[in-house]
Amino acid sequence: MEWLFAAPALPLDEAGKYVAGAYVVFVVLLVVYVAIMAAKLQRIERDLREVAAIAEDRKAEQREEVSA
Amino acid sequence: MYGKGLRPLSIATVAMIALSLSLVFFYAPLDADQGFIQKIFYIHVPLAMVALVGFIVGGVFAIAHLRTDNRKWDAYSYVSIHISVIFGVAVLITGAIWAKASWGHWWVWDEPTLVSFLIVFLLYATYYPFRYAIEDRDRQARYASVFAVTAGAFVPLNFMAVRMAQSLVHPRTFATADGGLPGEMMLTFLCSLAAIALLWTTLVKFELTAKSASGQVKRLRRALDAPASGGSSRIAPEVS
Numbered sequence: 001m002e003w004l005f006a007a008p009a010l011p012l013d014e015a016g017k018y019v020a021g022a023y024v025v026f027v028v029l030l031v032v033y034v035a036i037m038a039a040k041l042q043r044i045e046r047d048l049r050e051v052a053a054i055a056e057d058r059k060a061e062q063r064e065e066v067s068a
Numbered sequence: 069m070y071g072k073g074l075r076p077l078s079i080a081t082v083a084m085i086a087l088s089l090s091l092v093f094f095y096a097p098l099d100a101d102q103g104f105i106q107k108i109f110y111i112h113v114p115l116a117m118v119a120l121v122g123f124i125v126g127g128v129f130a131i132a133h134l135r136t137d138n139r140k141w142d143a144y145s146y147v148s149i150h151i152s153v154i155f156g157v158a159v160l161i162t163g164a165i166w167a168k169a170s171w172g173h174w175w176v177w178d179e180p181t182l183v184s185f186l187i188v189f190l191l192y193a194t195y196y197p198f199r200y201a202i203e204d205r206d207r208q209a210r211y212a213s214v215f216a217v218t219a220g221a222f223v224p225l226n227f228m229a230v231r232m233a234q235s236l237v238h239p240r241t242f243a244t245a246d247g248g249l250p251g252e253m254m255l256t257f258l259c260s261l262a263a264i265a266l267l268w269t270t271l272v273k274f275e276l277t278a279k280s281a282s283g284q285v286k287r288l289r290r291a292l293d294a295p296a297s298g299g300s301s302r303i304a305p306e307v308s
Contacts, residue, residue: 015104018169022108022162026115029158033271040278047285054292 071277074270081270084263088256096256105169110256112162114264115155116185120223122152122268123192127220130213142209143305145216147275149195151268156189180233184226191219209305279305 092110099106126148133141163182164174176182198215202208249257 015169018105018165019107022111022165025161025165026111026158029154029161033154037274037278040282044278044281044285047282047289051285051288051292055288058292 070273070280074273074277077266077270077273081263081266084259084266088259088263091256091259096253097250099253102170105166108162108166108169110260111264112159112166113257114261115162116159117261118264118268119152119155119159120188120227122148122155123188123223124220126152126216127223130216130220133209133213134217139209139305142213143276143279144272145213146199146305147272147279149192149216151271151275153189153192153195154271155264155268156185156192159185160189180230184230188219188223188226191222195219205305 088110092107096107096110098104126145129141129145129148133139133145163185167176167182168174195212195215199208199212202211248254
């Protein structure tokens with residue numbers, strides 16, 4: 001285990017890529033989550049449009065029945 | 069009305085994340101021992117803390133569900149655990165990146181902090197197949213709540229056991245000896261913690277709002293006797 005205690009601080013040019021990597025991972029995860037949520041919202045919107053169309057059709061049918 | 073207050077909460081989250089990133093890279097001093105890689109801690113540690121607290125919060129909501137039999141609390145519990153698992157993935161990846169930079173290894177199996185977090189993460193990873201395995205929605209919600217309470221109680225016990233295990237190499241953010249974090253670092257860390265906690269709250273609210281909207285559409289379909297379009301989740305609880 002001595003190698004763990006003896007690990008020196010990395011120079012800035014080498015440490016930078018690790019720090020950037022960690023923060024990029026966080027941002028990527030966030031973006032993936034937002035993309036999945038966007039897909040879900042699109043599905044909800046499509047469902048809502050379908051339901052609205054069904055409701056409008058029913059209303060039109062009722063009106064036709066009344067006029068007939 | 070899950071979406072109420074979502075906009076100001078989102079704005080506060082974005083502002084807090086921007087502030088904490090500015091503090092991390094332009095205000096907090098470089099660590100004398102770790103150098104620049106210590107900056108990873110400002111994201112890794114808050115994510116870990118918020119994820120673990122999120123698991124406990126999921127357990128508390130599950131208790132509320134078991135006591136009241138109100139499905140709303142099951143949805144809260146599910147979403148809390150769901151977002152915490154996502155944060156858990158980020159904790160494991162950012163931790164592995166730091167370990168590689170600092171220790172030269174992506175993972176160290178004899179370090180209690182790492183292994184215990186992995187155990188907690190894997191425990192909660194089984195939450196989804198556990199829910200999915202039960203068809204009946206009432207039983208599913210009840211069993212999932214029992215799981216969330218049991219696993220939620222395991223989280224602080226696990227944390228305390230690790231603290232008592234006298235870690236060999238994993239650094240302690242709030243050291244009890246030799247002063248702990250200096251002022252600038254502590255301020256930056258607390259801002260990062262607040263930003264991540266706000267992000268967790270916003271995502272939970274966002275997810276609940278989406279589930280609520282989806283539940284309302286399903287109610288509308290049932291009211292109109294219209295067939296479902298399919299593709300709905302069997303795992304996720306419905307919110308109306």
